[in-house]
Structures are given as C-alpha cells and as structure tokens.
Amino acid sequence: MSRLRQLSLASRLLLASLLTLAIALPLAGAGLSHYFRTTATNAFDERLDALLNVVVAGLAWEPSQQRLVHERSLGDPRFEQALSGWYWQISDGGERVLTSRSLWDQRLPVRSHREVMIRDLAGPRGTPLRVIERDIRLAPLDGPLHVSVAVSRETLDAELARFTRLVTLFLVGLGLLLLATLALQVRWGLAPLRRIQADLQQVENGDAERLDARLSPELARLARAMNGVLDRDRRLMTHARHAAGNLAHALKTPVSVLTTLADGIEEPRRTRIRDELTRIDAAVRHHLARASAAGDAGLAPRVAAGEVLTPILAGLGRLAERRGITLSHDLPVGMRVRMEAQDLQELVGNLLDNALRWAEGRVEMRGGSDAEGSWLEVEDDGPGMDEAQRQAALSRGARLDEQRPGSGLGLAIVADLVKLNGGRLELARARLGGLAVRVWLPDRPFRPAEC
Structure with missing residues (x-):
C-alpha cells in the first residue's frame, strides 16, 4: 500500500x-x-x-x-x-x-x-x-x-476455436491501442503539471525567480498563487537581512562605547567587564551572522565564484601580507556555486579568517565542481587539530567555536551556512601540516518526483 x-x-x-x-x-x-x-x-x-x-x-x-x-x-x-x-x-x-x-x-x-x-x-x-x-x-x-x-x-x-482466436487477438490489439492512446492522453493532460514542475525546479535551483503562469485556467491560478508566495518569501528574507544588518549596526556602537568606558574602571572590575562585553559582542555577531544568512537555500541563484569572492580575497590578501603570511587561491574560471552571494562571501571570509589566525606562514584555497555540486577547500600550516578534536568539532550539536580556545566564530558560522544550503563540512589534516576545511555544496537541492 x-x-x-x-x-x-x-x-x-x-x-x-x-x-x-x-x-x-x-x-x-x-x-x-x-x-x-x-x-x-x-x-x-x-x-x-x-x-x-x-x-x-x-x-x-x-x-x-x-x-x-x-x-x-x-x-x-x-x-x-x-x-x-x-x-x-x-x-x-x-x-x-x-x-x-x-x-x-x-x-x-x-x-x-x-x-x-x-x-x-x-x-x-x-x-x-x-x-x-x-x-x-x-x-x-x-x-x-x-x-x-x-x-x-x-x-x-x-x-468456434477460430472465432475465439480472432476475438482474443482483436481484443489484445484493441487493449494495446487503448492503453497507448490513454498513455498519450495522460502525457498530454499532465503536460501543464510537468511545466510547473520544471519551473519549480528552475526556481529551486536559482535559474528562475517565478513560475510561468501561461497555463490552463485551472493551473494558471495555482501558478499565480505560488508566484505570490515566492514574492512574499523574498520580501521577508530581504527584510530579515536588512533588519539583521540594522541591528548589528545598532548594537555595535553601544558595545564599543561600553568597552571604551570600561577603560576608566579600576582593576579587577575592568577586566571582568571587558570579558563580559567581549562575550556579548561575540554572541551578537554569531547570532546576527546566522540570521543574516537564514534565507531559503532552495531559492538561491548560481553565482560566479570568482567574481563574488574577488573583494574578499583582495581584502584578506592585504591582511595576510601585513601578517607575513602567503595567501594563494585557485578557483576554476567559470566556476558557479548555488548560494547567495552574501552567504558565499561570509563562508569564504570566515574560512580564510580562521586559517589566517592560526597559520604560521601559508594559507591555500582551492575550488572545483563535479556533476553533483561544488567544493571549496582551505588549508593552513598552523598547529591544526588532532583526530579527537576534529570529531568533537563535527559532532552533532557541538559549538565549533568552543572546541578550541580563541578559535572565534568563524567555523561555527561556516557550519551554519553549509547546513542551511544542504552541504557537507569536513575537517582533516592538511598537506601543509595544519587544518584542512573542505566544504561541499549541492548543485540541486531538490529533486521533485515525476508527474
């Protein structure tokens, strides 16, 4: 059944x-x-x-x-x-x-x-x-x-036997003809549904923004209703991102002021207040980062990775030079990733920032695509993590930023973005000696069944 x-x-x-x-x-x-x-x-x-x-x-x-x-x-x-x-x-x-x-x-x-x-x-x-x-x-x-x-x-x-054979052959032929005719009728009748299915898949994969409503009267109303839902979801996501950004700016100034005021307080109260303000600042940045990326991954478009990441790589490249670290990257020309541009910049920025924090002299980033999706890998030559630490960091419900003192929120935000987009996050021993973080993002988040 x-x-x-x-x-x-x-x-x-x-x-x-x-x-x-x-x-x-x-x-x-x-x-x-x-x-x-x-x-x-x-x-x-x-x-x-x-x-x-x-x-x-x-x-x-x-x-x-x-x-x-x-x-x-x-x-x-x-x-x-x-x-x-x-x-x-x-x-x-x-x-x-x-x-x-x-x-x-x-x-x-x-x-x-x-x-x-x-x-x-x-x-x-x-x-x-x-x-x-x-x-x-x-x-x-x-x-x-x-x-x-x-x-x-x-x-x-x-x-009588000859008539029975003729009737049997006739009815079998008639049955096959009727079945073929019904199959064609079903295929023709369900063609509008297949069009809606194809349009939905394009929307889910980021290749289109709306459904084509040029359908039969019964299905045109459905397509228009779904387009209305899609438009409303996009407005809500845009509003949520803007609200998260406004909240970040609204909280950044009071925290900075409180940090400055704490400098005038005598020890040991000053240290305790500065520690608590640091924790507040980290928690605010963590949850605002998650909120700003909390869109529907199924509606994310395919973006050109090289173009989107150019400003991030340029800014972090200058930071690496000041720290005396060599930052190299190798992304295939024309590589496209199914992810919001802002989320991709957030993901790569946190990966490289975490690697630069622990690297001793070299950080490498590579990327590529396969039949099912795209992958990014960042390696550093820092102390890295042993097997137990990597397993603990990837365990269900673990907070990556608490697995190692001072590691910050970078990997935690990366994990949230990868999970939101239906991908995988892997930690391994890098060829450079430090930590290798590999991210895989699927090309198609949904595979609808045939009508």
Missing part, C-alpha cells in the same frame, strides 16, 4: 486504465464468444433438423419385401463416404436397422424419445458427433422407429 501511495500521477492513471481494460476486455471477449457459440450452435442444429426431416421424408415401407427402404438422397456426398463423420440411422430397436453407407458396419446408440432431442456423443473412431434424433411411427409397423442424424463436431469446433 505504501508503494502505491508513492506512485506518480501518470503511473496511477495508467494503472487505473490498465485495471479497467484488464476487467472490461475479458468480459467483452467472454460475451462475444458466448454469443457466437450460441448462434453458431443453433445454426448447426437447424441444419441437423433439416437433414432429419429429409431422412424422415425419404423413409418408406416396402410390403413385397417386408423391409424398410430410404428413397431420397440427402444431397451431401459425405453420407456416402465410409466413416466420414456424417451419418444417419433408422432403427426399430430390433433387427430392422437402416443406415447411411458412411456408417459402414458401425451403429449409433439408440435413445428413444418422442420429441426431437439433440446431444453430443463419441462416434466411430472416437469422432465427436452432434446427434439429432426422434421417434416416429410408420404404417403398417406397430412399434415406433428411431431416426438419428449425426454430424461431426470438428467443423463447428474449429469454427
């Missing part, structure tokens, strides 16, 4: 059509076969009745020889051919028996009956026969005479 619930709309419609055809066509075939069998058998029996009447009409009693004679031909040469399957017989139940030449030395079983009776029986050589028989009276005989006409059923059975 769970598998049936997971079927696509097209599969459900085709399955329903297949079940309907599987029930309707056999019933139609059975009805046609029954009708033809009844009609053909009745026609066959009417011919037997006509032959019986001819046999009865040609029957006579010859007084001079005191015997029965048959004076009329039935007009079919098969009654003259030995064991041809076409027979007639006249019997009084005793020694008087008159038969067609085709019956040769064989005899048909006698079953007395005043009315006409039709039945099937096995004749000479096991041939299936259709027999019509009745009792008649002929003067001057005292007892009744039993008249039988038997004809092989092989012709009738062959005709």
Whole structure:
C-alpha cells in the first residue's frame, strides 16, 4: 500500500486504465464468444433438423419385401463416404436397422424419445458427433422407429476455436491501442503539471525567480498563487537581512562605547567587564551572522565564484601580507556555486579568517565542481587539530567555536551556512601540516518526483 501511495500521477492513471481494460476486455471477449457459440450452435442444429426431416421424408415401407427402404438422397456426398463423420440411422430397436453407407458396419446408440432431442456423443473412431434424433411411427409397423442424424463436431469446433482466436487477438490489439492512446492522453493532460514542475525546479535551483503562469485556467491560478508566495518569501528574507544588518549596526556602537568606558574602571572590575562585553559582542555577531544568512537555500541563484569572492580575497590578501603570511587561491574560471552571494562571501571570509589566525606562514584555497555540486577547500600550516578534536568539532550539536580556545566564530558560522544550503563540512589534516576545511555544496537541492 505504501508503494502505491508513492506512485506518480501518470503511473496511477495508467494503472487505473490498465485495471479497467484488464476487467472490461475479458468480459467483452467472454460475451462475444458466448454469443457466437450460441448462434453458431443453433445454426448447426437447424441444419441437423433439416437433414432429419429429409431422412424422415425419404423413409418408406416396402410390403413385397417386408423391409424398410430410404428413397431420397440427402444431397451431401459425405453420407456416402465410409466413416466420414456424417451419418444417419433408422432403427426399430430390433433387427430392422437402416443406415447411411458412411456408417459402414458401425451403429449409433439408440435413445428413444418422442420429441426431437439433440446431444453430443463419441462416434466411430472416437469422432465427436452432434446427434439429432426422434421417434416416429410408420404404417403398417406397430412399434415406433428411431431416426438419428449425426454430424461431426470438428467443423463447428474449429469454427468456434477460430472465432475465439480472432476475438482474443482483436481484443489484445484493441487493449494495446487503448492503453497507448490513454498513455498519450495522460502525457498530454499532465503536460501543464510537468511545466510547473520544471519551473519549480528552475526556481529551486536559482535559474528562475517565478513560475510561468501561461497555463490552463485551472493551473494558471495555482501558478499565480505560488508566484505570490515566492514574492512574499523574498520580501521577508530581504527584510530579515536588512533588519539583521540594522541591528548589528545598532548594537555595535553601544558595545564599543561600553568597552571604551570600561577603560576608566579600576582593576579587577575592568577586566571582568571587558570579558563580559567581549562575550556579548561575540554572541551578537554569531547570532546576527546566522540570521543574516537564514534565507531559503532552495531559492538561491548560481553565482560566479570568482567574481563574488574577488573583494574578499583582495581584502584578506592585504591582511595576510601585513601578517607575513602567503595567501594563494585557485578557483576554476567559470566556476558557479548555488548560494547567495552574501552567504558565499561570509563562508569564504570566515574560512580564510580562521586559517589566517592560526597559520604560521601559508594559507591555500582551492575550488572545483563535479556533476553533483561544488567544493571549496582551505588549508593552513598552523598547529591544526588532532583526530579527537576534529570529531568533537563535527559532532552533532557541538559549538565549533568552543572546541578550541580563541578559535572565534568563524567555523561555527561556516557550519551554519553549509547546513542551511544542504552541504557537507569536513575537517582533516592538511598537506601543509595544519587544518584542512573542505566544504561541499549541492548543485540541486531538490529533486521533485515525476508527474
């Protein structure tokens, strides 16, 4: 039952059509076969009745020889051919028996009956026969005479079998034709839904901003409603980013003022106040960074990594020079990442800032793309982390900024951004000797099912 619930709309419609055809066509075939069998058998029996009447009409009693004679031909040469399957017989139940030449030395079983009776029986050589028989009276005989006409059923059975084969082939062909027609109808009928699905996938992958509403009246309203939801979500995300930025600026000045005022307070209260202000500043920056990136990753466009990261790499390059650290980067030309430009700058800026804080003389950044997404890797030649520290840093619910004293919020913000965009974050031992941080971001966050 769970598998049936997971079927696509097209599969459900085709399955329903297949079940309907599987029930309707056999019933139609059975009805046609029954009708033809009844009609053909009745026609066959009417011919037997006509032959019986001819046999009865040609029957006579010859007084001079005191015997029965048959004076009329039935007009079919098969009654003259030995064991041809076409027979007639006249019997009084005793020694008087008159038969067609085709019956040769064989005899048909006698079953007395005043009315006409039709039945099937096995004749000479096991041939299936259709027999019509009745009792008649002929003067001057005292007892009744039993008249039988038997004809092989092989012709009738062959005709019935041929009709059954033709009906079966016809219904199978009709079923395949109807199924193909229904499949085309389902495909044509669901084409607008596939268009909506393709538009949604483009929106989710950042290749489009709205759905095409040029659809049938039923679906155009749905597309317009979804476009309204998308527009409202974008306005909310933009408002949230602006609100987070305004809040950051609003809090930055009071914290700076309090830090300056703390310089006029005597020790040890000054140190304690400055520590608390530092904690407040770190917590505010951490949560504001998360809030500013809390958009819908599924709606993020693909951005050119080189163009977006140019100002970040230039600014951090100058910072690295002042610290005596060599910062190198290698990003493929034309590399595109499915991520908001602001979030990508935030992610790379925090990775490089963290690496520059711990590096002794060198930081390297590389990037690339594969069939499923894009990856970025930052290495430094600092002290790095051992295996236990890396596992603890990546454990579920761990705060990366607390795994090592003084490491700041960089990795914590990176982890939030990667998780928001459906990617993966890996920590390893760098080739330079320090920490290697590898980020993988998927190219397509959603893979909708087929209609």
